[in-house]
Amino acid sequence: MSFGSRQRAVLALLGALGLSLAGAVSPAGAADAPPGVPTQLFNGNRNCSTDADRPTYLWAGNGVVVEGIPGATADGSPVGVRYQVWPVADPSHTETVTQDRAVPGAESRGLLPDDMLTDGQTYAWRAQTMAGNTASDWTTPCYLTIDDTRPASAPAVTSPNYPPNQWNQGGDPVRFVLSAEGDDDVTGFQYSWTQPVPVIVLADIGDHGIPQPRDPYADSAHFVRADAPGGSATLDLVPPYSGGGILSVRALDRAFNVSETAVYRFLVSGTAPTVTPADPSPGFGDTTTFALRPDAGLQSRSPVVGYSVHVVGGPDGDRTFEVAAAADGTATAELTLDGITGERLDVTSRSANGWLSDPASWAVDYDTAPTVTSDVYPENDSGGGAGVTGAFTFTPKARGIVSYTYSFDAGPEVTVAAGADGAASIEWTPDSDGPSDLQVYATTRSGIQLVTYDYSFTVG
Incomplete structure (x- = not known):
């Protein structure tokens, strides 16, 4: 007998088995109408296969969960679900798992224990809704094959x-x-x-x-x-x-x-592009054009169509922008340097086929803290005294400075406007002798607070 013929014979036997079981569950002459047949059948959270020649393969190391939504009764009475499972090779050996209480409209689960299931064996299972002394018809059988053996070796x-x-x-x-x-x-x-x-x-x-x-x-x-x-x-x-x-x-x-x-x-091998600034030593606030050129070997394999420019060190955090490339893979990117201590560019190229290069990096460092001078209270030295007023001059190292904010000895902050040349001067009178400290930072026209300078001196 062919495999297909054997399966058809099994199905015929299962049909007869279902009729005899249904008769045993529903007594003759019962007045109650049977509940609906379960729907939404799954095993191991995978679809039920009703094709005996194409069973669902499942690992059963912790048993196999079978489930379905029970059918409803006409009067809304409580329902349960009964599951039957048997080896396809021996349909007379039937096991039953019952879920006595089920929630209408929700999946009701039954566990087929792992000791009921043999590795390599194919099983059929079906479900019916129970309601009191009545039961629905059985569902069409689902077929699964137990596979508890992993592939023997790595590919x-x-x-x-x-x-x-x-x-x-x-x-x-x-x-x-x-x-x-x-x-x-x-x-x-x-x-x-x-x-x-x-x-x-x-x-x-x-x-x-x-x-x-x-x-x-x-x-x-x-x-x-x-x-x-x-x-x-x-x-x-x-x-x-x-x-x-x-x-x-x-x-x-x-x-x-x-x-x-x-x-x-x-x-x-390295495929990073070349990054060349028009100004080799730009400072804070400078707008510089960067020439981007693809790696020659990479360009010959697949033309570069664009660049991703990741900027590290800006006042608002890191940012990334994209630049389209010309037909020869080159591009330019214009950038205003506004990182208060410098900035770094990490540039990767993207080829037409999606290839991403390794990054090319360019960086510049500069100092944006103001210069502080005082004739009466020189830095890292002593001078003046309690009650002696001294002048402090703030001179910028960056363009576009509109104000300075300072504080003495961790006191309240004070802001003064910068002059047309970006400088400012203040006066301060100490109350007592001893070590003192002045902290000051500049603010640009665009609202960027630059690096704070710490100016230490001794009064007296």
């Missing part, structure tokens, strides 16, 4: 154009060949540019507890099917980051059991 991972342990010119997608090496338990692969490889999520749980199964292979950025059980798959991938790369790969069976992880490491 083989090779690349014909980015060999491991040597430097490779970046720019082309990396071709990977993933192989199960004949292990016919393997039907696909999971891959990731991160380590460890993320946990596989096979379902979300929606309203009323209804599972929403996911097909992992729908996520082509992380999963790929083998061309046949035990076969292979080919990927062309662009690394999501610059520099060298690490691809982690696991083999998967039909139950999504995972193998050990294979790790493929490869090296990519």
Whole structure:
């Protein structure tokens, strides 16, 4: 007898079994109408398969949860759900799991214990709604195969154009060949540019507890099917980051059991662009044009179409902006330097095929704290005395200064306007002799508070 014929014979037997069980549950002449048949059937949070030739493969290490939404009764009386399971190879060996209390409209779960299920065996299960002395018809059987055995070994991972342990010119997608090496338990692969490889999520749980199964292979950025059980798959991938790369790969069976992880490491020669400012030594407040030029080797593989410019050190925090490239891959970016201690640019290029270069960095440091001078109270020295007034002059190191804010000996802050030349002068009379401290910072026309200068001296 062929496998298909055997399954049809089993189904006929199950139909007869269902009729006899239904008769035993619902006494003849019962006045109550039977409740509705359960709906929304799932096993292990995955869809019920009613095709005996295409069962759902499940890991049963902690048992298998079967579930369905019970049918309603005409009078709204309480309901329960009964689940039956049997080996397809021996349908006379039936086990029953009962959930006596179920919530109408919500999934009702039953656990098929792991000691009821044998690795490699195919089972059928069905459900019926119970209400008092009545029961619904049985659902159409669902079929599942227990797979508690993970793939025996990690997959083989090779690349014909980015060999491991040597430097490779970046720019082309990396071709990977993933192989199960004949292990016919393997039907696909999971891959990731991160380590460890993320946990596989096979379902979300929606309203009323209804599972929403996911097909992992729908996520082509992380999963790929083998061309046949035990076969292979080919990927062309662009690394999501610059520099060298690490691809982690696991083999998967039909139950999504995972193998050990294979790790493929490869090296990519530098592909950073060139960043050249028009002014080699700009200062605070200067607007400078930067010329961006692609790496020649990268440009020859796939033309650069744009640049990402990440600016570190601005007054409002780091920021990033994009610049489109000309046909030859070059571009210009104009930037006003407003970081109070300097700024750094990290520039990456983006090629037409999505390749990201490693970053090129350019940085400048400068001092924006004001210069402070005093004839009566010189810095790091002694002078004047209690009751002796001294003048302090604030001179800017940056353009566009409109005011200075200062305080003596951690006292209240005072703000004075700057003159047309950006300088200001104040007078101060100490109450007593001893060490003293003046802190002062300048504010620009655009409201940026520059670096504070700490001026120490001794009174007396």
